[in-house]
Amino acid sequence: MQAAEKYDRVKRLAxxxxxxxxxxxxxGHVGLEVLRELLRLIxxxxxxxxxxxxxxxxxxxxxxxAVVDALxxxxxxxxxxxxxxxxxTGNAGLRGPQVKxxxxxxxxxxxxxxxxxxxxxxxxxxxxxxxVAAEEGRAMIAAxxxxxxxxxxxxxxxxxxxxARLGRGIMxxxxxxERQNESRQS
Numbered sequence: 001m002q003a004a005e006k007y008d009r010v011k012r013l014a015x016x017x018x019x020x021x022x023x024x025x026x027x028g029h030v031g032l033e034v035l036r037e038l039l040r041l042i043x044x045x046x047x048x049x050x051x052x053x054x055x056x057x058x059x060x061x062x063x064x065x066a067v068v069d070a071l072x073x074x075x076x077x078x079x080x081x082x083x084x085x086x087x088x089t090g091n092a093g094l095r096g097p098q099v100k101x102x103x104x105x106x107x108x109x110x111x112x113x114x115x116x117x118x119x120x121x122x123x124x125x126x127x128x129x130x131x132v133a134a135e136e137g138r139a140m141i142a143a144x145x146x147x148x149x150x151x152x153x154x155x156x157x158x159x160x161x162x163x164a165r166l167g168r169g170i171m172x173x174x175x176x177x178e179r180q181n182e183s184r185q186s
Contacts, residue, residue, distance in 0.1 A: 003114045004035050004079055011077075026077050031070040033060045035079060038106060050085075052103040078111030146171050 004027060011026030027035070037060050042049040051059075057067045074080035086099040141152050146167030150160040 001032075001036060001039055003110060005032060007077070007079075007111070007114050008032060027073050027079070028070060030060075030062055030066050031073045033062065034067055034070040035074060035108075038080070038108060042108070049106040049108070050103045051106075055103075078109060078114075081107045081109060083107075 008027040008031070034056060037056055038049060038051070041051050053064055053067050053071070057064045060067070062070075071080065071082075075082070082104040084104055085102050087102045089098045089100050091098040141149055144152065147164040149167065150163035154160040154163065
């Protein structure tokens with residue numbers, strides 16, 4: 001029932017946007033009443049669900065035509081299906097025994113698009129995305145030269161300039177020490 005109500009609400013909003021607030025929704029309030037009544041009437045042990053349309057109309061206080069339209073909408077949107085049933089009248093006709101229609105046998109269903117919406121995985125945790133983005137940012141900064149890193153890490157331009165000079169000094173010292181090691185090995 002909750003899935004049908006949510007589906008109707010979503011469709012109603014879409015219809016309102018398309019038709020300037022004139023639509024009643026995909027299933028409609030009478031359709032939801034009929035579905036709710038069918039859920040009350042179903043025999044959950046056997047699965048039997050076969051109320052007459054007149055019974056449904058009487059129980060929800062609507063006309064037979066309104067119930068018939070609601071059943072059609074429920075079927076069109078995949079929440080309901082039915083099997084038309086007949087019983088013999090006992091009268092012999094020209095083309096065989098005569099029959100009359102009796103109450104339909106109904107089957108409640110959950111449309112695939114609604115079922116997918118109900119079983120969708122929970123949204124990805126944003127903390128994981130933030131952690132990965134932070135790690136990538138740190139790796140990018142670590143790949144920069146020592147004199148380029150302060151500008152990425154420090155908001156104060158004066159302090160960033162001082163640290164950049166310090167970084168250049170460290171890099172110069174490392175280069176000088178590598179040259180001395182190379183000259184000694186030669």
